[in-house]
Amino acid sequence: MSRVHIQGLNITFGGHEVIRHLDLDIHAGEFLVLLGPSGCGKSTLLHSIAGLNPVSGGRIDIGGRDMTHAEPSARGVGMVFQSYALYPHMSVRDNLAFPLKMAGAPKAEIAARVARAAGMLQLEPLLDRRPAQLSGGQRQRVAIGRAVVREAGVLLLDEPLSNLDAKLRAELRRELKLLHARLGNTMVYVTHDQVEAMTLATRIVVMHQGEIQQIGTPAEVYEQPRNLRVASFVGSPTINRLAGRVQDGRFHCGGIGLPHAAADGTALTLGVRPEHVLIGDGQPFEGRIQLVEPLGNQHLLWIEAGGTLLCAVLPGQPQLALHDGVRFGFDAARQLWFDEAGDRLAHP
Ligand SMILES: Nc1ncnc2c1ncn2[C@@H]1O[C@H](COP(=O)(O)OP(=O)(O)OP(=O)(O)O)[C@@H](O)[C@H]1O
Ligand SMILES: [Mg+2]
Structure with a gap:
């Protein structure tokens, strides 16, 4: 060698x-x-x-x-x-x-x-x-x-x-x-x-x-x-990317708002892998199922929310059907933040 x-x-x-x-x-x-x-x-x-x-x-x-x-x-x-x-x-x-x-x-x-x-x-x-x-x-x-x-x-x-x-x-x-x-x-x-x-x-x-x-x-x-380039190239389905801005201590993208400490007007992209999208009644955001893809051992849910399309991967067989309303959120510990140039922020 x-x-x-x-x-x-x-x-x-x-x-x-x-x-x-x-x-x-x-x-x-x-x-x-x-x-x-x-x-x-x-x-x-x-x-x-x-x-x-x-x-x-x-x-x-x-x-x-x-x-x-x-x-x-x-x-x-x-x-x-x-x-x-x-x-x-x-x-x-x-x-x-x-x-x-x-x-x-x-x-x-x-x-x-x-x-x-x-x-x-x-x-x-x-x-x-x-x-x-x-x-x-x-x-x-x-x-x-x-x-x-x-x-x-x-x-x-x-x-x-x-x-x-x-x-x-x-x-x-x-x-x-x-x-x-x-x-x-x-x-x-x-x-x-x-x-x-x-x-x-x-x-x-x-x-x-x-x-x-x-x-x-x-x-x-x-x-x-x-x-963002590396984040998007590695992982299938591709990481969800939500581009938005910070206003009054919150990051906004369509109907999705999350606390963020950056200055007003800062443009950010939030990256969330499909397995870190959480589904359940207690979750903060509301969307609609646009597509369901069963894979046998797991399934993909494509969710439309305020003009953004998100993918969630869930175990087992689909419990939700096309056009159903769905509540979703993101695993806070797994959120990746990127600046306007696409570089990941070490401390979000
Ligand atoms: N002999 C050559 N003469 C001129 N240009 C070349 C030559 N070989 C490669 N290139 C160019 O260099 C770039 C990189 O090519 P390369 O074959 O290394 O890409 P690659 O990453 O292996 O792509 P792929 O996944 O399609 O195989 C391309 O733009 C290609 O057109
Ligand atoms: Mg090659």
Whole structure:
């Protein structure tokens, strides 16, 4: 396992700055997830660690050595691409062995490493098949295996599960987590799926337009988002956002009013996660059910209140029906306040 240390990284494509003066310290042995919307620069950052992008400025150290301009093969990293990129004319065994053959490894060692990777990824029964004779999930396992055989200190994965259906994705996600526990190497994983990020990561890096918004454990990013952007990107259904102003010691948004100590006229946004919306007769606000979505073990209530639409998540089966009136409030301890620029206020 290796530490990856990135300092002041700049990456420019055709005069357009895609990564802007980025600092990132990836701890040895951690499962770091790069999370962010499409086009924010996740793949570009990952590819720069792999040595697949020319770097315009800054420095990348891998395992304590300056690798900023080193050849990809000299970096001690394995890479898994979203498109499986398997050799169609080769068997699974030969696909797995290929990177080791290219590196000039002795035959016996190649066989031993291929056997080890195949065992870990349940590929043994498939070793003599060709990629066309495999399912999508099996192909992706081979692609992961081909990076694993290198037994590199750092494994880089770019949306490796996005071509799979939901059930297979969840299954392979668990396998990846177990694989990381077994290998103990450093993993850097790119996704725009916040569920993958939350379930896999030891730390999540939330990116936006080539810059890091926040780095933290899944719990930190979820419970203490640095700004509205992070709060909105992490969590499903999305956090409720109520934009309003303070007047006479109260924050007002539509028909919702809450005590707040900020000066008159201060613009604020209140963020409340759907599980922190409370429903019951004793609650202070009144709304109307606009939509009910049963999910089996829980259900979502969409509530219209004074021109604002709020989502509440509740356990079990729905007790309220469409157009019913409903009383609701917010868990006071879980309210998140953001200023006009979208930054979270440490002391609301
Ligand atoms: N080789 C390239 N030449 C020019 N522009 C590029 C190149 N590669 C990426 N870009 C641009 O850099 C930005 C970041 O792209 P990148 O592929 O890193 O995004 P991403 O976060 O991985 O998005 P996605 O989730 O869609 O894969 C985009 O605006 C993209 O158009
Ligand atoms: Mg990408």
